[in-house]
Structures are given as structure tokens and as C-alpha cells.
Amino acid sequence: MKKIQMVDLKGQYDKIKDTVNSSIQEVLDTTAYINGPQVQSFQKNLEEYLDVKHVIPCANGTDALQIAMMGLGFQPGDEVITADFTFAATVEVIALLQLTPVLVDVEPDTFNISIDAIKKAITPRTKAIVPVHLFGQVADMEAIMALAAEHNLYVIEDNAQAIGANYTFADGTKKKAGVMGHVASTSFFPSKNLGCYGDGGAIFTNDDQLAHNLRGIVNHGMYVRYHHDVVGVNSRLDSLQAAVLNAKLPHLDMYNKARREAAAKYTKAFAGYDNIITPVVRGDADSHVFHQYTLRVRNADRNALMQHLLDKGIPCAIYYPIPLHSQKAYADARYDEADFPVTNQLVKEVISLPMHTELDDEQVRFITDSIIDFIK
Numbered sequence: 001m002k003k004i005q006m007v008d009l010k011g012q013y014d015k016i017k018d019t020v021n022s023s024i025q026e027v028l029d030t031t032a033y034i035n036g037p038q039v040q041s042f043q044k045n046l047e048e049y050l051d052v053k054h055v056i057p058c059a060n061g062t063d064a065l066q067i068a069m070m071g072l073g074f075q076p077g078d079e080v081i082t083a084d085f086t087f088a089a090t091v092e093v094i095a096l097l098q099l100t101p102v103l104v105d106v107e108p109d110t111f112n113i114s115i116d117a118i119k120k121a122i123t124p125r126t127k128a129i130v131p132v133h134l135f136g137q138v139a140d141m142e143a144i145m146a147l148a149a150e151h152n153l154y155v156i157e158d159n160a161q162a163i164g165a166n167y168t169f170a171d172g173t174k175k176k177a178g179v180m181g182h183v184a185s186t187s188f189f190p191s192k193n194l195g196c197y198g199d200g201g202a203i204f205t206n207d208d209q210l211a212h213n214l215r216g217i218v219n220h221g222m223y224v225r226y227h228h229d230v231v232g233v234n235s236r237l238d239s240l241q242a243a244v245l246n247a248k249l250p251h252l253d254m255y256n257k258a259r260r261e262a263a264a265k266y267t268k269a270f271a272g273y274d275n276i277i278t279p280v281v282r283g284d285a286d287s288h289v290f291h292q293y294t295l296r297v298r299n300a301d302r303n304a305l306m307q308h309l310l311d312k313g314i315p316c317a318i319y320y321p322i323p324l325h326s327q328k329a330y331a332d333a334r335y336d337e338a339d340f341p342v343t344n345q346l347v348k349e350v351i352s353l354p355m356h357t358e359l360d361d362e363q364v365r366f367i368t369d370s371i372i373d374f375i376k
């Protein structure tokens with residue numbers, strides 16, 4: 001059996017080596033390292049793939065979130081609602097911009113932000129909701145957009161984990177994750193569903209004026225060379241990373257399909273074991289692109305299971321071990337533990353299994369057998 005990895009970037013690279021190498025070689029030959037033609041073509045290719053008017057490439061997914069919030073002109077003290085159960089980048093940029101993060105609980109089945117919890121958290125100072133499409137599953141965007149319209153709020157989708165996922169509205173319309181809110185951010189960190197070979201990110205929007213604002217902000221606040229109209233940042237996707245992304249984007253749907261197939265095999269193997277709760281897919285099958293495959297372990301020792309798997313050479317991880325409202329940097333007397341029953345429970349139960357595009361049946365069987373041996 002091939003050695004099991006949490007993410008198999010080498011196996012994936014080997015299959016597309018020639019295209020990736022020649023795409024990178026093109027950058028080396030032209031020496032257009034910054035804002036070269038590869039960046040422009042990637043921007044176009046991604047706009048087409050997502051069916052969105054504007055993609056603004058930038059240096060990473062955290063910058064993308066920050067720049068999106070800068071572009072919307074939020075002021076210190078404005079409240080931004082986001083999920084308690086996610087990676088810290090989301091709340092970090094809210095705090096960095098001196099906005100007030102308002103962390104709320106998530107749904108136990110999808111791990112995504114709870115609509116009821118958002119409703120309870122809205123105040124006259126609320127400016128935006130940031131749903132995170134966690135582990136690859138699109139949040140309940142229909143309900144979120146309706147709430148936002150009712151209260152005149154912006155919606156910023158953190159789409160770092162769900163690129164390529166689809167969301168189906170009640171009337172049957174399908175949209176890609178990241179094009180439903182007013183603006184969205186994504187990350188091309190190597191292990192993400194569309195990963196480059198370093199850092200990268202992008203912002204998406206259908207709003208022409210906002211897109212214009214954002215293009216200046218990523219480039220030192222310049223709309224005309226050496227005229228700095230607003231305070232900006234330096235956040236660029238470099239041409240080498242764009243070259244890698246151009247080679248990989250045509251495979252994204254196939255990659256997401258491979259993840260869904262591996263997830264289906266995991267879920268099938270765990271059927272009938274009451275102390276393992278497998279991930280729930282709320283919408284159509286394509287609404288989840290399984291950035292992570294995350295189990296909830298009940299009435300069994302999750303940490304001992306983790307050690308058992310590591311001892312057998314099976315990598316696994318706890319995403320995420322500490323609720324954001326309990327993190328030193330984001331703790332705040334405003335928060336009441338009673339408002340986070342789900343997150344407080346999830347951090348004790350979750351375990352994420354190896355998930356990538358190269359998992360084979362033998363590996364999946366070894367992983368599932370090892371878990372079942374432990375819990376049965």
C-alpha cells in the first residue's frame with residue numbers, strides 16, 4: 001500500500017507534471033514574474049469558471065478577506081458576524097481592521113454558521129455577515145442572503161474551502177460558491193481544493209464599483225500610477241503561482257469529484273456504527289467538495305482514536321480544537337458560553353481523515369477498518 005498522507009500533492013503533481021512544468025517555464029522564459037500574462041489569463045479563466053464578473057487575484061486567502069472588508073469601507077466599531085467554528089483567519093482580519101467580531105454558533109450537522117444564531121446577533125451596528133463554507137460545504141446562502149437583505153447587511157463569503165462547490169436555490173437556480181454574496185474570498189494554499197505551490201488568493205465580486213476599489217487596494221491604493229487615493233496594501237498573486245493555477249484549474253471539477261468519491265466510500269464503510277457520525281450533505285451532492293472529511297466521534301475516546309490512527313501510520317487532524325471565542329486573542333466578556341453549545345461540543349468530537357484527490361480503495365479500506373476496529 002502507498003504511504004497514506006493527509007494531502008498527496010506529489011501524487012497529484014506527477015499526473016499533470018508536463019503541463020505544470022511548461023506553464024512555469026513560460027514564466028521563466030519571459031521573466032514577467034509580477035503581473036505577467038499568466039496572472040491575467042488566470043483571472044479570466046477563473047471568472048469564466050465561476051461565472052462572475054470580477055476576480056481580483058491577491059497574495060493569500062487572509063489578505064483576500066481583509067481587502068474585501070477594506071473595499072466595503074467598514075469603520076472601526078462596525079460589527080461583523082462570523083462563525084465560531086472555523087480557521088482563525090476570518091476573525092483575525094475583522095479584529096485587525098478594528099471592527100468588532102461577533103462570533104456565533106454553528107449547525108451540528110453541516111458545521112456551518114447557524115441562521116438562528118445570526119438572527120440573534122444582529123444589532124444596529126452590524127455591517128456584514130461572513131459565512132465560511134466550512135470543510136467544502138456551502139452554507140445556507142438562501143437564508144443568509146434573505147437575512148442580509150432584510151437588515152441591509154453585506155455578505156462576504158469565505159470560500160477558502162469550497163471552490164467549485166455549487167449551491168442550489170429553492171427555485172432550482174444553481175450558483176458556484178463565492179458568487180452569491182456581495183463579495184467573496186478564496187485561498188490557493190497548496191492543500192486547498194485548488195492549490196498553487198506557495199501562497200495565493202483571490203477576491204470575487206459582481207459589483208463593478210467594488211471591483212474597482214479592490215483593484216486599487218491590492219496595489220498600494222493606486223488607481224493611477226504613483227497616485228495613492230486610498231490606503232492600500234501590497235498583495236499580489238505572483239506569475240509562477242498563476243502559472244500553476246492555470247495548469248490546475250481545468251482539473252478542478254475532476255479533483256472535487258475524486259474527493260466526493262472518496263468521501264462516499266468513507267461514509268458507506270461507517271454506516272451502522274452509532275458512535276461515528278458521518279458528514280451530512282445538505283443540498284445536492286455537488287454542494288459539498290470535501291475540503292475535509294470530518295467525523296464526529298460520540299461515546300468513544302476521540303483523542304485515543306487519533307493516537308490509534310497515528311500509531312498505524314494514518315495521518316489525521318482535529319479541525320478545529322478550540323472555539324474561536326475561547327482563543328486568547330479573541331476572548332471577550334461579551335461572549336456567553338451558553339451561546340456556543342454546538343461548537344463547544346464539536347471541538348471534543350471532530351476528527352478529520354486523510355482527504356485528497358489521490359486516495360485509492362486500498363488506503364480507504366485500511367483507514368476505515370482501523371477506525372471500526374477501534375470503536376466497535
Ligand SMILES: *Cc1c(COP(=O)(O)O)cnc(C)c1O
Pocket residue numbers: 060061062063086087089090132158160161186187188189199200201
Ligand atoms: C485557508 C483558509 C483561510 C486563509 O487562507 P490563506 O491563503 O492561508 O491565508 C481563510 N479562511 C479559511 C476558512 C481557510 O480555510
